[in-house]
Amino acid sequence: MLKLTKKADYGLMALKYLAEHPESPALSAKDVADAYGIPAQLLAKILQRLTKAGMLRSQAGINGGYALAKDARTISAYEVILAIDGPFFITSCSKGAKGCELGPNCTIREPLARVNETIAGVLKSISIQDLAEHESAPASPGCDSKDLITLTG
């Protein structure tokens, strides 16, 4: 539960891989898939989605493939997950959903919605760059994310 889908996982990995190989003009889906031993066709579909979402550029034909369309540090994990799995909410309801309609009955929805935002915030604060140089460079010194925390009260 509360798991990232493998697709999102693959997507992040692929993006990270591309970020680590800026020299190549383009890497094919197969290249990346082979590098990690994941199904090439599945990864292809994922990369297509990321392309449509604007974070990759694609090139068909021989020597074609994918390359980052933006700077690695401007792509957040959140965007990636969003593009691959669609909008995410930890509750089944949340705004705009056809989920469980306990509506007024349910008073835990609001606090949970805040948890949701917190998680989204965390995910937004992580860039592909952060993943690539995984020797974790302190990007948020001090307590500038204080707002993320206020959800408990």
Place this chain on the structure above:
Amino acid sequence: MLKLTKKADYGLMALKYLAEHPESPALSAKDVADAYGIPAQLLAKILQRLTKAGMLRSQAGINGGYALAKDARTISAYEVILAIDGPFFITSCSKGAKGCELGPNCTIREPLARVNETIAGVLKSISIQDLAEHESAPASPGCDSKDLITLTG
């Protein structure tokens, strides 16, 4: 994706409900289920798990049922989710798992593990009490949760 299961959701609701009715010595699974219109048998199983995990006391027989075994503010959303759905990790791997064994191949696992901890931390900081009085009383003033944030770097 990244969704709370309905079981966990139900569990939180039930706990909140019990927290709101401290006068009753015990409420049956059916009582709670009816209050929210959720399947009684399913809720029963959930409550059993919470009982085994020590956050509820149960009483069989006529006029039996469940009651909180601890103060509502000492029960965190995290415990509840853990008891109902088992250990949660956003990645398929994470320590102790039989998940995807890209092992050394995968360098995104470590940053994601930190995201995981952050989420866990947030969940831990929310008590049943917080859910019950959902007019959100600031429980964490200032920036005492700074550590939750350092995952980005």
Place this chain on the structure above:
DNA sequence: TGTAATCCCGACCAAATTAGTCGTATACTA
């Protein structure tokens, strides 16, 4: 003692979601 209410628990089935495959069309390069 007997009965009704209730918890307990494992096995089971059904629905939903996720993972992965296939087939075909299209684009690009040499």
Place this chain on the structure above:
DNA sequence: TAGTATACGACTAATTTGGTCGGGATTACA
């Protein structure tokens, strides 16, 4: 034009989740 690649939708398979059933054990009380 041959070969390599993306694009995309439909399909199937695997896994997870949601929910049900049935039998058994406890307890209260008449």
